[in-house]
Amino acid sequence: MTFSYLLEQTINGITLGGLYALVALGYTLVYGILLMINFAHSEMFMMGGYVGLGVLKVLSDPAVAAKAGMGFLEPAQSFFNSGTFGFVALLIATFGVSAIVVGVLGVLIERFAYRPLRHAPRLAPLISAIGVSIFLQNAVLLWIDSKQLPYSRADGSAFLTAQTAFNVGGVNVSTMQVFIIVTSIVLMLALDTFVSKTRMGRAMRATSQDREAAGLMGVNINKVIALAFFIGPALGAIAGVFNGFYYGSVKFNMGFIPGIKSFTAAVIGGIGNLRGAMLGGFLLGIVESWASGFLSNAYRDVIAFIVLILVLIFRPGGLLGEAVTEKV
Amino acid sequence: MTIGTRRKLAVLVAAIAILAMAVTGCDTAEEPEEAEGGEAVTVTIGVGAPLTDGAVALGKGMVRGASLAVKQANESQELKDLGLTIEVVEGDDKGDPTTGGNVATQFTSNPNLLGVMGHLNSGVTRVAVKIYNQANVLQVSPANTAVDLTEMGMANYFRVCTIDSVQGPAAADYAYDVVGAKVAYVVDDSTVYGEGLAAAWAGQFEANGGTVVEIEKTGDKDTDFKALVSKIKAANVDIVYYGGIYNSGALLSKQLKEGGVAVPMMSGDGCYDAEYIKLAGAANAEGDFCTSIGFPVDKLPKAQDFKSAYEAEYPGEAIAAYDAYSFDAAQVIINAIVKVAKDLGTDKLTTTEGKQAILAAAADSDFEGVTGNVSFDEKGDTTNKVVSVYVVKNGEWVPAE
Incomplete structure (x- = not known):
């Protein structure tokens, strides 16, 4: 196997890892603050994919807009369908709307499914999360479609073509891959700066250390938790839209496997630790890609979970997780 | 019985009732109405x-x-x-x-x-x-x-x-004799259907004198084939055979073409549907083959x-x-x-x-x-x-x- 092949598989892995990391941040953010595993988070990834597809269709396909009663968008459509500038605007609108809609959905889920259970035994919100997950999947199944929907324009062509952006060491890197890797890294750095540098970020860190004491010091706990439930799902939604562009389709149960993998990534990195989630995501993506590329596709998940087990044996708190002292 | 235990009991009963409904599909069976004669x-x-x-x-x-x-x-x-x-x-x-x-x-x-x-x-x-x-x-x-x-x-x-022992070999003969493919990469979706069909195809293709580089397993709900595509690209094959259903098959075809593997993909009856072309994108699916059982409906x-x-x-x-x-x-x-x-x-x-x-x-x-x-x-x-x-x-x- 040549060096360029190794490089190619590594780039595949980093792209996949970027998606895992974006979703993993949502798990780790919520766990860090509430010590709760939000099993509905994989559905945020799925909803993001669907909302993104809806926005794309409404803004670019006159037939869909007319059917949805949004025929007034027609003048805007000609702008979105014209040239590079219009296309960039279309992408920004897609990611923006998807992130905001799913972020608000995340806040609503927290308000109605988790907050009433905040002082209940820890199993209760977990079950509630599974309920939300089942509810969202079935809502999409019934109201949208049980079929796998292609992420494509009205004429069947892809929104983002897989053209080569540049060539490194004999490996063609597609625009899509550059787009995913750059965006996910930028978003992660932004989140990291937000949490470590801003006032609100400090409030989040304080809440995660000790919720009650932070509340006594004047931190608005509900606001902090709601913010975590906005940011996590919004990042998950962006990953969902990327997933649609990159792999080409959405389906109501598409969140399950990436959800499990991203959760694994969060655990590998040390759940509750933001940088850990990013590291875990990229590590898992690259390991999977290498396993598939150098061994066999059948061993891909096996190797990924062996990595998880090894990490848990030698560093039970995860790669970047601190040895947590039991809170009494 | 205290109020506490009574409430617990009520919850338990409700849970069992819901479970029972779920198991039976909550289809209250409609009694067939008797016709006038009573014989219906x-x-x-x-x-x-x-x-x-x-x-x-x-x-x-x-x-x-x-x-x-x-x-x-x-x-x-x-x-x-x-x-x-x-x-x-x-x-x-x-x-x-x-x-x-x-x-x-x-x-x-x-x-x-x-x-x-x-x-x-x-x-x-x-x-x-x-x-x-x-x-x-x-x-x-x-x-x-x-x-x-x-x-x-x-x-x-x-x-x-x-059955697949007819379908797979027929497809392999077509790929070798008519398409002229000599080197193939075979992928299946790890289901009873996909594995059986892919194995039957690979066996006949090799018997014809062709080379099967590898039979690779994927899952029937997989959507990510990027790493596999890079691997197939490096193998320089003439044809890719997929044993499985269109859901994943179409995405494999799409990612193959996008990843620069410009050879046709062939599959079995599980991919013979218009959805395959929709999901893969018409441009990517163009030139792909599939076999299906029986004659085309129009010819019967x-x-x-x-x-x-x-x-x-x-x-x-x-x-x-x-x-x-x-x-x-x-x-x-x-x-x-x-x-x-x-x-x-x-x-x-x-x-x-x-x-x-x-x-x-x-x-x-x-x-x-x-x-x-x-x-x-x-x-x-x-x-x-x-x-x-x-x-x-x-x-x-x-x-x-």
Whole structure:
């Protein structure tokens, strides 16, 4: 196997890892603050994919807009369908709307499914999360479609073509891959700066250390938790839209496997630790890609979970997780 | 009893009730209404197919095909004279063996259910057929192609489609002789169907003198093939063969072409649907091959009647791969029921004796169906062994030369 092949598989892995990391941040953010595993988070990834597809269709396909009663968008459509500038605007609108809609959905889920259970035994919100997950999947199944929907324009062509952006060491890197890797890294750095540098970020860190004491010091706990439930799902939604562009389709149960993998990534990195989630995501993506590329596709998940087990044996708190002292 | 424990009890009872509803599918069975004569009998045919997950486009087509056959039968003078009405019950197996087993149990718990038209996936049938067998329920599949299903000694199982030991080699011959491919990469989706078909294809391709670089496993719900595509690109092959269903197959084709593997992908009957082209994108699917069982619907003698009846019943719906086969499979069940109703009387239909007589009647099937002559050999396989090759041209599956 040549060096360029190794490089190619590594780039595949980093792209996949970027998606895992974006979703993993949502798990780790919520766990860090509430010590709760939000099993509905994989559905945020799925909803993001669907909302993104809806926005794309409404803004670019006159037939869909007319059917949805949004025929007034027609003048805007000609702008979105014209040239590079219009296309960039279309992408920004897609990611923006998807992130905001799913972020608000995340806040609503927290308000109605988790907050009433905040002082209940820890199993209760977990079950509630599974309920939300089942509810969202079935809502999409019934109201949208049980079929796998292609992420494509009205004429069947892809929104983002897989053209080569540049060539490194004999490996063609597609625009899509550059787009995913750059965006996910930028978003992660932004989140990291937000949490470590801003006032609100400090409030989040304080809440995660000790919720009650932070509340006594004047931190608005509900606001902090709601913010975590906005940011996590919004990042998950962006990953969902990327997933649609990159792999080409959405389906109501598409969140399950990436959800499990991203959760694994969060655990590998040390759940509750933001940088850990990013590291875990990229590590898992690259390991999977290498396993598939150098061994066999059948061993891909096996190797990924062996990595998880090894990490848990030698560093039970995860790669970047601190040895947590039991809170009494 | 304190209030606390009483409340706990209430919660427990509620939970059990909800669970019970979920298990029974909360279908309160409607009592068949007695006709004026008091002689009218309603019997049921189950249609087991993937309706919300898996190959949904094919599954929904199966329901349409079978329902059309039952509707025509109910309108016929023959059934009216017998005072017999047949109803169709759908069971959603999601293309998943475990769910399929539950569907089978649900079907067989209905004493009026005399036959099952389905399932689509061979892996589902492998589980379900045993449950039908214990209940003496006839199963006729329009689409199971895994070879071993008729070698399990199940007297209640028949299929109206050709099997993979015919389909795979026919496809491999076409790839080697007509397409001219010499080096192939084979991918399957780790299901009973996909593995069997891919192995049959690979075996014949190598027997012809071709080289199979590798047989790679993927999952039937996978959407990410990027790493695999890089691997296939490095292997420099002439053709990629995929054993599996269109959901994942289409995405593999798309990612292959986008990843710079500019060779055709070939697959089996599980990919023979317009959804394949939609999901892959017409430009990516262009030039891809697939095989499907039987002749193209247009070329069959009785197909025109079927087509016009279908279009009248389901305006706007395209005929999917198994709709005509489902029509014929349902016809096998209907014919068997009618024969037994005439021989033993309609009141004996739902007895064990009646059900066994239905199995015997199905084994003797011999009629001119939409898909050609329908009859079975001693194992329950169809005697009509035809495979056709299709190619994507201008965004549509058309019969290949």
